[in-house]
Amino acid sequence: MTFTLYHHGSSVCAAKVRFAMAEKDLDWDGVYIDILKGEQFDPEYQKLNPKSVVPTLVHDGTVITDSTVICEYLDMLDPETSLHPTDPWERAQVRYWTKAVDEDLHPACGAVTFVCSHRHTVAKNLGPEGVKEFLASTPEFSVTADWNTKKKIFVRDGFDAPEAPEKVKLYDSYLQKMEKALEGHDWLVGNKFSIADVAMTPYVNRLAMMSMRGMWENGRLPNVEKWFTRIEALPNFKKCFIDWVPEDLTNDLRENGAKSWPEVAKILEIEI
Numbered sequence: 084m085t086f087t088l089y090h091h092g093s094s095v096c097a098a099k100v101r102f103a104m105a106e107k108d109l110d111w112d113g114v115y116i117d118i119l120k121g122e123q124f125d126p127e128y129q130k131l132n133p134k135s136v137v138p139t140l141v142h143d144g145t146v147i148t149d150s151t152v153i154c155e156y157l158d159m160l161d162p163e164t165s166l167h168p169t170d171p172w173e174r175a176q177v178r179y180w181t182k183a184v185d186e187d188l189h190p191a192c193g194a195v196t197f198v199c200s201h202r203h204t205v206a207k208n209l210g211p212e213g214v215k216e217f218l219a220s221t222p223e224f225s226v227t228a229d230w231n232t233k234k235k236i237f238v239r240d241g242f243d244a245p246e247a248p249e250k251v252k253l254y255d256s257y258l259q260k261m262e263k264a265l266e267g268h269d270w271l272v273g274n275k276f277s278i279a280d281v282a283m284t285p286y287v288n289r290l291a292m293m294s295m296r297g298m299w300e301n302g303r304l305p306n307v308e309k310w311f312t313r314i315e316a317l318p319n320f321k322k323c324f325i326d327w328v329p330e331d332l333t334n335d336l337r338e339n340g341a342k343s344w345p346e347v348a349k350i351l352e353i354e355i
C-alpha cells in the first residue's frame with residue numbers, strides 16, 4: 084500500500100490526518116502545499132481537490148478528500164488499529180464530534196485563524212497585489228460554501244468583521260463541550276482514545292500555537308487542560324503537530340496570536 088498525503092504544516096485538517104496515520108502506524112509520502120502562498124490553487128492540484136483545500140490522500144491511485152472521510156477510510160482499511168469504538172452508542176458519540184468539527188468548529192477556526200494571524204502572514208508572503216490574487220483565486224465552494232466571500236472579509240477587516248466575535252464564541256463553545264464530556268474521563272468518548280480525540284486535537288493545538296491557552300488555563304476549563312497535557316505527552320504529538328510547521332509560521336502564529344489575545348479575551352470576558 085502506498086499513501087501520498089498532500090498537506091500543509093499548520094492546516095488543522097491535514098494535521099488530523101497526519102495524527103490518525105501516525106496512531107495507526109501507517110507510512111506516507113508527503114507533498115507539501117503551502118496554502119498561505121496559494122499553492123492550493125495550482126490547476127494540477129485542483130484536479131485532485133476541486134475545493135482547493137488540503138489534505139488530499141492518494142492511496143494506490145485512489146483519491147480521497149475531506150479529512151473526516153479520509154480518517155474513516157483509513158480506519159476501514161486497517162480495522163486492527165481502529166480508532167472508532169465498536170459499541171454503537173459510543174460510535175454515535177464519536178460521529179457527533181467529527182460531524183460538529185466539520186460543520187461548525189472548522190469554519191469557526193478558519194475565521195478566527197485568519198482574523199488573528201493568517202491575514203498578516205499572507206500579507207507578508209504575497210504583498211498587496213499578491214493578496215488580491217490569492218483571495219480572488221479561492222473557489223466559492225472551498226473551506227465552506229461561501230469561503231471566497233468570507234475569507235476576503237476576514238482578511239480585510241480582522242476583528243471588525245461582523246462575524247468575528249460570534250466565531251470566537253463558537254470556537255470557545257466547543258472547549259466548553261469538551262470540558263463537560265471530559266468530566267471524570269481521560270478521553271472524549273468511552274474512556275478510550277478515539278478519532279474524537281484525534282479530531283479535536285488540531286483545534287485545541289491551534290489555540291495553543293496562537294498563545295491562547297488562557298482559553299482553558301488558570302482554572303477556566305481544567306478538564307480540557309488535563310486532556311491537552313495528556314495529548315501533548317503522546318509520542319506522536321510533536322512530530323504530527325509541531326515539527327511540520329515551518330519556523331517562520333510557528334513564530335507568526337505565536338506572535339500574531341499574542342497580539343490578538345486581548346481582543347479574544349475581551350470577547351470571551353476572560354480577565355487578563
Ligand SMILES: N[C@@H](CCC(=O)N[C@@H](CS)C(=O)NCC(=O)O)C(=O)O
Nearest residue numbers: 094095096118136137138149150226
Ligand atoms: N472539509 C475539508 C476542509 C479542508 C480545509 O478547510 N482545509 C484548509 C486548511 S485546514 C485549506 O486548505 N484552506 C485553503 C484556503 O483557505 O484557501 C477537510 O476536512 O479536509
